[in-house]
Amino acid sequence: MSYAVDFKTVSTVGLESSPHAEALAGLRANEARYFKNKYDHEFVVEPASDAAAAVEWVHGILEDERDLVIASPPLEATAFEVEGIRMAYVFYESGLSINVMYGPDKRAVGFKLSDGMDVPEELSSFKFARQKSKLAGTIRGSYFVIKHEH
Numbered sequence: 001m002s003y004a005v006d007f008k009t010v011s012t013v014g015l016e017s018s019p020h021a022e023a024l025a026g027l028r029a030n031e032a033r034y035f036k037n038k039y040d041h042e043f044v045v046e047p048a049s050d051a052a053a054a055v056e057w058v059h060g061i062l063e064d065e066r067d068l069v070i071a072s073p074p075l076e077a078t079a080f081e082v083e084g085i086r087m088a089y090v091f092y093e094s095g096l097s098i099n100v101m102y103g104p105d106k107r108a109v110g111f112k113l114s115d116g117m118d119v120p121e122e123l124s125s126f127k128f129a130r131q132k133s134k135l136a137g138t139i140r141g142s143y144f145v146i147k148h149e150h
Contacts, residue, residue, distance in 0.1 A: 020095030
């Protein structure tokens, strides 16, 4: 069942199995607020099993570009297009959020770690910058540029 993320009332719906459910819900709400404010886009997620195409696309890019395989199971995902840019998000049980931005001019994969979670072993080579968020606490983020066609 799909879920329109409410950034005014943060909810852990769909993320309950994560040990960082509250922080991950704040991170998800932070993304929803960004897309609503910047693009007037409603951020709707669904269980990863129902969004298999989005999860496979993100995982395919990770593997092809950097030989990365995320150990944590995906809980939720979404894929959409805004202003000609293809976007996908996957939220993981570990508290990790991965997004792909794939447009004609900019192509990147972003990683965000929920407040309180450790850096996953598979992402230990990345440097993470800190960002404060009213909804998500301290978010640590990193990214890489996509070089191939996907």
